[in-house]
Amino acid sequence: MNEKAFEVFVSLTLLLAGLLTLAFRKRRNPFIGFRVGYTYHSKRVWERVNTFAGVFSIVYSLLLLVLALYGVSMNAFILVMMAFVGAELFVGLWMARREYELEELSEEAPEKPPAIETEKQSISIKPYILIQLGFLAFYLLLVALLWDRLPESVATHFTASGEPDSYSSRFWGVIGVPVLAWLLPLVLTIPAREPGFFARANFYPRSLRAWCLFTTVLSGGIVLVVTLALLHNAGLVSGNAITYGAYLFLGVLIFAVYRLLTVGKDERV
Protein backbone atom coordinates (compact mmCIF):
# COMPACT_ATOMS: atom_id res chain seq x y z
CA MET A 1 0.00 0.00 0.00
CA ASN A 2 1.54 3.35 -0.99
CA GLU A 3 1.55 6.42 1.24
CA LYS A 4 -1.46 8.10 -0.36
CA ALA A 5 -3.59 4.92 -0.24
CA PHE A 6 -2.65 4.44 3.45
CA GLU A 7 -3.54 8.05 4.32
CA VAL A 8 -6.88 7.78 2.49
CA PHE A 9 -7.61 4.50 4.30
CA VAL A 10 -6.85 6.07 7.72
CA SER A 11 -9.01 9.14 6.89
CA LEU A 12 -11.95 6.97 5.82
CA THR A 13 -11.59 4.77 8.92
CA LEU A 14 -11.71 7.87 11.14
CA LEU A 15 -14.70 9.16 9.16
CA LEU A 16 -16.52 5.87 9.74
CA ALA A 17 -15.62 6.01 13.46
CA GLY A 18 -17.03 9.56 13.63
CA LEU A 19 -20.26 8.57 11.85
CA LEU A 20 -20.73 5.56 14.15
CA THR A 21 -20.03 7.69 17.24
CA LEU A 22 -22.66 10.17 16.10
CA ALA A 23 -25.14 7.39 15.27
CA PHE A 24 -24.75 5.87 18.78
CA ARG A 25 -24.78 9.19 20.64
CA LYS A 26 -28.09 8.38 22.30
CA ARG A 27 -27.40 4.69 23.00
CA ARG A 28 -24.89 3.90 25.72
CA ASN A 29 -22.98 0.76 24.86
CA PRO A 30 -19.60 -0.84 25.64
CA PHE A 31 -18.36 -0.91 22.02
CA ILE A 32 -18.96 2.34 20.09
CA GLY A 33 -18.48 5.90 21.31
CA PHE A 34 -16.46 7.97 23.76
CA ARG A 35 -16.44 5.42 26.57
CA VAL A 36 -15.09 6.51 29.94
CA GLY A 37 -16.67 6.27 33.39
CA TYR A 38 -18.20 9.73 33.17
CA THR A 39 -20.01 9.01 29.89
CA TYR A 40 -20.86 5.42 30.76
CA HIS A 41 -22.61 6.39 34.01
CA SER A 42 -24.69 9.25 32.66
CA LYS A 43 -27.09 9.38 29.74
CA ARG A 44 -26.77 13.16 29.53
CA VAL A 45 -22.96 13.12 29.55
CA TRP A 46 -22.86 10.27 27.01
CA GLU A 47 -25.06 12.17 24.59
CA ARG A 48 -23.26 15.52 24.87
CA VAL A 49 -19.71 14.14 24.65
CA ASN A 50 -20.49 11.70 21.85
CA THR A 51 -22.24 14.42 19.84
CA PHE A 52 -19.08 16.53 20.14
CA ALA A 53 -16.73 13.58 19.42
CA GLY A 54 -18.80 12.42 16.43
CA VAL A 55 -19.03 15.85 14.78
CA PHE A 56 -15.37 16.68 15.54
CA SER A 57 -14.18 13.31 14.14
CA ILE A 58 -16.18 13.77 10.94
CA VAL A 59 -14.80 17.29 10.41
CA TYR A 60 -11.14 16.40 10.98
CA SER A 61 -11.33 13.11 9.05
CA LEU A 62 -12.64 15.03 6.03
CA LEU A 63 -9.78 17.51 6.44
CA LEU A 64 -7.32 14.60 6.66
CA LEU A 65 -8.85 13.13 3.52
CA VAL A 66 -8.26 16.42 1.69
CA LEU A 67 -4.63 16.43 2.94
CA ALA A 68 -4.20 12.82 1.81
CA LEU A 69 -5.58 13.54 -1.67
CA TYR A 70 -3.43 16.66 -1.88
CA GLY A 71 -0.43 14.40 -1.29
CA VAL A 72 1.13 15.59 1.99
CA SER A 73 4.02 13.56 3.39
CA MET A 74 3.33 10.69 5.78
CA ASN A 75 5.09 12.47 8.68
CA ALA A 76 3.00 15.63 8.24
CA PHE A 77 -0.18 13.55 7.91
CA ILE A 78 0.55 11.59 11.11
CA LEU A 79 1.41 14.76 13.05
CA VAL A 80 -1.84 16.48 12.01
CA MET A 81 -3.84 13.33 12.76
CA MET A 82 -2.26 12.95 16.22
CA ALA A 83 -2.92 16.63 16.99
CA PHE A 84 -6.62 16.20 16.11
CA VAL A 85 -7.00 12.90 17.98
CA GLY A 86 -5.18 14.38 20.99
CA ALA A 87 -7.39 17.49 20.93
CA GLU A 88 -10.49 15.31 20.69
CA LEU A 89 -9.40 13.22 23.68
CA PHE A 90 -8.45 16.27 25.72
CA VAL A 91 -11.62 18.26 25.02
CA GLY A 92 -13.80 15.13 25.28
CA LEU A 93 -12.41 14.21 28.70
CA TRP A 94 -12.63 17.78 29.96
CA MET A 95 -16.21 18.00 28.74
CA ALA A 96 -17.16 14.59 30.16
CA ARG A 97 -15.80 15.45 33.59
CA ARG A 98 -17.42 18.88 33.67
CA GLU A 99 -20.81 17.58 32.52
CA TYR A 100 -20.67 14.68 35.00
CA GLU A 101 -19.82 16.97 37.89
CA LEU A 102 -22.57 19.40 36.84
CA GLU A 103 -25.04 16.53 36.77
CA GLU A 104 -23.81 15.44 40.21
CA LEU A 105 -25.14 18.72 41.59
CA SER A 106 -28.66 17.98 40.39
CA GLU A 107 -28.86 14.20 40.96
CA GLU A 108 -29.99 13.14 44.42
CA ALA A 109 -27.41 11.15 46.41
CA PRO A 110 -27.04 10.19 50.09
CA GLU A 111 -26.26 13.52 51.81
CA LYS A 112 -23.30 12.05 53.68
CA PRO A 113 -20.91 9.47 52.24
CA PRO A 114 -22.10 5.99 53.29
CA ALA A 115 -20.08 4.91 56.37
CA ILE A 116 -19.00 1.64 54.81
CA GLU A 117 -17.54 3.35 51.76
CA THR A 118 -16.00 6.49 53.18
CA GLU A 119 -12.48 5.44 52.28
CA LYS A 120 -11.05 7.84 49.78
CA GLN A 121 -11.05 6.07 46.45
CA SER A 122 -8.46 8.15 44.65
CA ILE A 123 -4.90 6.87 44.38
CA SER A 124 -1.62 8.70 44.02
CA ILE A 125 -0.30 8.36 40.48
CA LYS A 126 2.94 10.15 41.35
CA PRO A 127 5.13 6.99 41.73
CA TYR A 128 3.97 5.66 38.36
CA ILE A 129 4.55 9.01 36.63
CA LEU A 130 8.01 9.28 38.21
CA ILE A 131 8.95 5.77 37.03
CA GLN A 132 7.81 6.62 33.49
CA LEU A 133 9.76 9.89 33.57
CA GLY A 134 12.75 7.87 34.75
CA PHE A 135 12.41 5.59 31.70
CA LEU A 136 12.41 8.64 29.42
CA ALA A 137 15.35 10.29 31.24
CA PHE A 138 17.37 7.06 30.88
CA TYR A 139 16.58 6.89 27.17
CA LEU A 140 17.37 10.56 26.49
CA LEU A 141 20.65 10.21 28.39
CA LEU A 142 21.61 7.32 26.09
CA VAL A 143 20.60 9.41 23.06
CA ALA A 144 22.86 12.25 24.25
CA LEU A 145 25.78 9.85 24.79
CA LEU A 146 25.36 8.11 21.43
CA TRP A 147 24.29 11.10 19.30
CA ASP A 148 27.60 11.39 17.45
CA ARG A 149 27.63 7.68 16.60
CA LEU A 150 24.21 7.80 14.94
CA PRO A 151 23.89 8.07 11.15
CA GLU A 152 21.90 10.95 9.56
CA SER A 153 19.20 8.46 8.54
CA VAL A 154 18.16 5.97 11.24
CA ALA A 155 16.12 2.77 11.10
CA THR A 156 12.72 3.25 12.77
CA HIS A 157 10.90 0.03 11.91
CA PHE A 158 12.03 -3.59 11.68
CA THR A 159 10.65 -6.82 10.23
CA ALA A 160 9.93 -9.82 12.49
CA SER A 161 13.43 -11.11 11.70
CA GLY A 162 15.03 -7.85 12.85
CA GLU A 163 15.74 -6.37 9.38
CA PRO A 164 15.14 -2.59 9.13
CA ASP A 165 12.33 -1.77 6.68
CA SER A 166 11.70 1.91 7.39
CA TYR A 167 14.05 4.88 7.91
CA SER A 168 13.73 8.41 9.15
CA SER A 169 15.87 11.48 9.91
CA ARG A 170 18.06 11.22 13.01
CA PHE A 171 16.10 13.73 15.13
CA TRP A 172 12.66 12.39 14.19
CA GLY A 173 13.74 8.75 14.45
CA VAL A 174 15.51 8.79 17.82
CA ILE A 175 13.68 11.63 19.61
CA GLY A 176 10.41 12.56 17.86
CA VAL A 177 8.80 9.14 17.40
CA PRO A 178 10.06 7.59 20.69
CA VAL A 179 8.90 10.57 22.78
CA LEU A 180 5.47 10.56 21.10
CA ALA A 181 5.18 6.80 21.73
CA TRP A 182 6.30 7.29 25.36
CA LEU A 183 3.60 9.95 25.83
CA LEU A 184 0.80 7.46 25.13
CA PRO A 185 1.03 5.42 28.38
CA LEU A 186 1.75 8.61 30.33
CA VAL A 187 -1.46 10.21 29.05
CA LEU A 188 -3.33 6.99 29.87
CA THR A 189 -1.98 7.03 33.45
CA ILE A 190 -3.12 10.55 34.33
CA PRO A 191 -6.90 9.84 34.33
CA ALA A 192 -6.39 7.30 37.14
CA ARG A 193 -6.32 10.30 39.51
CA GLU A 194 -10.06 10.49 38.98
CA PRO A 195 -11.99 7.36 39.93
CA GLY A 196 -14.87 8.76 37.89
CA PHE A 197 -12.83 8.16 34.74
CA PHE A 198 -13.40 4.42 34.97
CA ALA A 199 -16.87 2.93 34.63
CA ARG A 200 -18.05 0.52 37.32
CA ALA A 201 -18.51 -2.27 34.81
CA ASN A 202 -16.97 -5.70 34.53
CA PHE A 203 -15.04 -4.98 31.37
CA TYR A 204 -13.30 -1.93 32.89
CA PRO A 205 -10.28 -2.14 35.20
CA ARG A 206 -11.38 -2.89 38.75
CA SER A 207 -8.19 -1.62 40.35
CA LEU A 208 -6.72 1.80 39.59
CA ARG A 209 -3.32 0.55 40.75
CA ALA A 210 -3.50 -2.36 38.30
CA TRP A 211 -4.28 0.16 35.57
CA CYS A 212 -1.27 2.31 36.53
CA LEU A 213 0.92 -0.81 36.65
CA PHE A 214 -0.31 -1.73 33.17
CA THR A 215 0.48 1.72 31.71
CA THR A 216 3.89 1.76 33.45
CA VAL A 217 4.76 -1.68 32.03
CA LEU A 218 3.63 -0.39 28.64
CA SER A 219 5.90 2.63 29.06
CA GLY A 220 8.85 0.42 30.10
CA GLY A 221 8.26 -1.84 27.10
CA ILE A 222 8.16 1.06 24.66
CA VAL A 223 11.37 2.50 26.12
CA LEU A 224 13.02 -0.96 25.98
CA VAL A 225 12.21 -1.36 22.29
CA VAL A 226 13.24 2.20 21.30
CA THR A 227 16.45 1.83 23.36
CA LEU A 228 17.33 -1.37 21.46
CA ALA A 229 16.58 0.41 18.17
CA LEU A 230 18.87 3.27 19.29
CA LEU A 231 21.67 0.84 20.17
CA HIS A 232 21.17 -0.87 16.81
CA ASN A 233 21.41 2.47 14.97
CA ALA A 234 24.60 3.21 16.91
CA GLY A 235 25.97 -0.13 15.71
CA LEU A 236 26.08 -1.66 19.21
CA VAL A 237 23.52 -4.49 18.86
CA SER A 238 22.20 -6.61 16.01
CA GLY A 239 18.65 -6.45 14.62
CA ASN A 240 17.89 -9.74 16.40
CA ALA A 241 18.19 -8.01 19.79
CA ILE A 242 15.21 -5.81 18.82
CA THR A 243 13.16 -8.89 17.95
CA TYR A 244 14.00 -10.55 21.31
CA GLY A 245 13.26 -7.27 23.12
CA ALA A 246 9.89 -7.00 21.40
CA TYR A 247 9.01 -10.60 22.38
CA LEU A 248 10.05 -9.93 25.98
CA PHE A 249 7.94 -6.77 26.00
CA LEU A 250 4.92 -8.65 24.61
CA GLY A 251 5.32 -11.38 27.27
CA VAL A 252 5.39 -8.86 30.14
CA LEU A 253 2.53 -6.91 28.56
CA ILE A 254 0.35 -10.03 28.36
CA PHE A 255 1.04 -10.65 32.06
CA ALA A 256 0.14 -7.02 32.89
CA VAL A 257 -3.11 -7.33 30.90
CA TYR A 258 -3.90 -10.58 32.75
CA ARG A 259 -3.34 -8.85 36.12
CA LEU A 260 -5.38 -5.88 34.96
CA LEU A 261 -8.35 -8.10 34.17
CA THR A 262 -8.13 -10.44 37.14
CA VAL A 263 -6.97 -8.34 40.09
CA GLY A 264 -9.64 -7.61 42.70
CA LYS A 265 -10.70 -4.07 43.48
CA ASP A 266 -8.97 -3.96 46.89
CA GLU A 267 -6.25 -6.50 46.18
CA ARG A 268 -2.63 -5.34 46.41
CA VAL A 269 -1.01 -5.18 42.96
Place this chain on the structure above:
Amino acid sequence: MLDGGGEKALRKLRKDLRSGLYSYLVLSLLSEEGELHGYAIRKRLGELSGGKLVPSEGALYDILKSLKKYKLVEDFWVEVNGRPRKYYRLTDLGREVLLALRDEIRTIERTLMRLEELE
Protein backbone atom coordinates in the same frame (compact mmCIF):
# COMPACT_ATOMS: atom_id res chain seq x y z
CA MET B 1 -42.39 47.75 40.12
CA LEU B 2 -39.01 48.45 38.50
CA ASP B 3 -38.63 49.50 34.89
CA GLY B 4 -36.33 47.69 32.41
CA GLY B 5 -33.19 49.57 33.47
CA GLY B 6 -33.96 49.07 37.17
CA GLU B 7 -34.56 45.33 36.66
CA LYS B 8 -31.25 45.02 34.86
CA ALA B 9 -29.39 46.89 37.62
CA LEU B 10 -31.11 44.82 40.30
CA ARG B 11 -30.14 41.58 38.57
CA LYS B 12 -26.53 42.73 38.30
CA LEU B 13 -26.30 43.85 41.96
CA ARG B 14 -28.07 40.72 43.17
CA LYS B 15 -25.62 38.58 41.23
CA ASP B 16 -22.64 40.47 42.70
CA LEU B 17 -24.05 40.23 46.20
CA ARG B 18 -24.83 36.55 45.95
CA SER B 19 -21.61 35.38 44.34
CA GLY B 20 -19.59 36.17 47.46
CA LEU B 21 -22.38 35.21 49.81
CA TYR B 22 -22.76 31.73 48.30
CA SER B 23 -19.08 30.98 48.90
CA TYR B 24 -19.49 32.00 52.54
CA LEU B 25 -22.67 29.94 52.89
CA VAL B 26 -21.05 26.85 51.36
CA LEU B 27 -18.07 27.13 53.72
CA SER B 28 -20.38 27.64 56.72
CA LEU B 29 -22.57 24.71 55.73
CA LEU B 30 -19.60 22.37 55.35
CA SER B 31 -18.25 23.62 58.68
CA GLU B 32 -21.53 22.69 60.39
CA GLU B 33 -22.33 19.49 58.50
CA GLY B 34 -18.90 17.96 57.84
CA GLU B 35 -18.95 16.00 54.59
CA LEU B 36 -21.76 16.68 52.13
CA HIS B 37 -22.69 15.73 48.60
CA GLY B 38 -23.00 18.61 46.10
CA TYR B 39 -26.73 18.01 45.65
CA ALA B 40 -27.18 18.12 49.44
CA ILE B 41 -25.40 21.50 49.56
CA ARG B 42 -27.96 22.98 47.17
CA LYS B 43 -30.82 21.28 48.99
CA ARG B 44 -29.73 22.52 52.43
CA LEU B 45 -29.26 26.08 51.18
CA GLY B 46 -32.76 25.91 49.73
CA GLU B 47 -34.22 24.65 53.03
CA LEU B 48 -32.38 27.24 55.11
CA SER B 49 -33.38 30.17 52.89
CA GLY B 50 -36.95 29.10 52.22
CA GLY B 51 -36.02 28.41 48.61
CA LYS B 52 -34.66 31.94 48.02
CA LEU B 53 -30.92 31.25 48.03
CA VAL B 54 -30.35 28.23 45.82
CA PRO B 55 -27.41 28.53 43.44
CA SER B 56 -27.90 26.99 40.01
CA GLU B 57 -25.85 23.86 39.30
CA GLY B 58 -23.55 25.92 37.08
CA ALA B 59 -23.05 28.59 39.75
CA LEU B 60 -22.40 26.02 42.49
CA TYR B 61 -19.98 24.15 40.20
CA ASP B 62 -17.98 27.37 39.72
CA ILE B 63 -18.10 28.21 43.44
CA LEU B 64 -16.87 24.74 44.49
CA LYS B 65 -14.18 24.83 41.83
CA SER B 66 -12.98 28.20 43.05
CA LEU B 67 -13.03 27.09 46.72
CA LYS B 68 -11.06 24.00 45.71
CA LYS B 69 -8.56 26.11 43.79
CA TYR B 70 -7.84 28.10 46.96
CA LYS B 71 -7.66 24.81 48.93
CA LEU B 72 -10.56 25.84 51.17
CA VAL B 73 -12.54 22.68 50.38
CA GLU B 74 -11.51 19.27 49.13
CA ASP B 75 -13.53 16.71 47.26
CA PHE B 76 -13.45 12.94 47.18
CA TRP B 77 -15.24 10.25 45.25
CA VAL B 78 -17.31 7.52 46.85
CA GLU B 79 -18.98 4.70 44.95
CA VAL B 80 -22.70 4.59 45.75
CA ASN B 81 -24.82 1.91 44.08
CA GLY B 82 -22.16 1.40 41.43
CA ARG B 83 -21.92 5.07 40.52
CA PRO B 84 -19.09 7.42 41.56
CA ARG B 85 -20.50 10.29 43.67
CA LYS B 86 -18.57 13.34 44.70
CA TYR B 87 -18.50 14.63 48.28
CA TYR B 88 -16.99 17.80 49.71
CA ARG B 89 -15.46 18.77 53.05
CA LEU B 90 -13.77 21.80 54.57
CA THR B 91 -9.97 21.89 54.86
CA ASP B 92 -8.09 23.34 57.85
CA LEU B 93 -7.30 26.39 55.73
CA GLY B 94 -11.01 26.66 54.84
CA ARG B 95 -11.86 26.67 58.56
CA GLU B 96 -9.36 29.48 59.22
CA VAL B 97 -10.63 31.54 56.29
CA LEU B 98 -14.21 30.99 57.40
CA LEU B 99 -13.41 32.35 60.88
CA ALA B 100 -11.88 35.45 59.33
CA LEU B 101 -14.90 35.85 57.03
CA ARG B 102 -17.27 35.57 59.99
CA ASP B 103 -15.70 38.71 61.45
CA GLU B 104 -16.39 40.46 58.15
CA ILE B 105 -20.00 39.28 58.18
CA ARG B 106 -20.49 40.54 61.77
CA THR B 107 -19.13 43.92 60.71
CA ILE B 108 -21.52 44.00 57.74
CA GLU B 109 -24.42 43.01 60.03
CA ARG B 110 -23.58 45.74 62.54
CA THR B 111 -23.24 48.34 59.79
CA LEU B 112 -26.58 47.37 58.28
CA MET B 113 -28.28 47.56 61.68
CA ARG B 114 -26.84 51.01 62.31
CA LEU B 115 -27.97 52.11 58.88
CA GLU B 116 -31.49 50.92 59.65
CA GLU B 117 -31.41 52.81 62.93
CA LEU B 118 -30.62 56.00 60.98
CA GLU B 119 -33.80 55.66 58.89
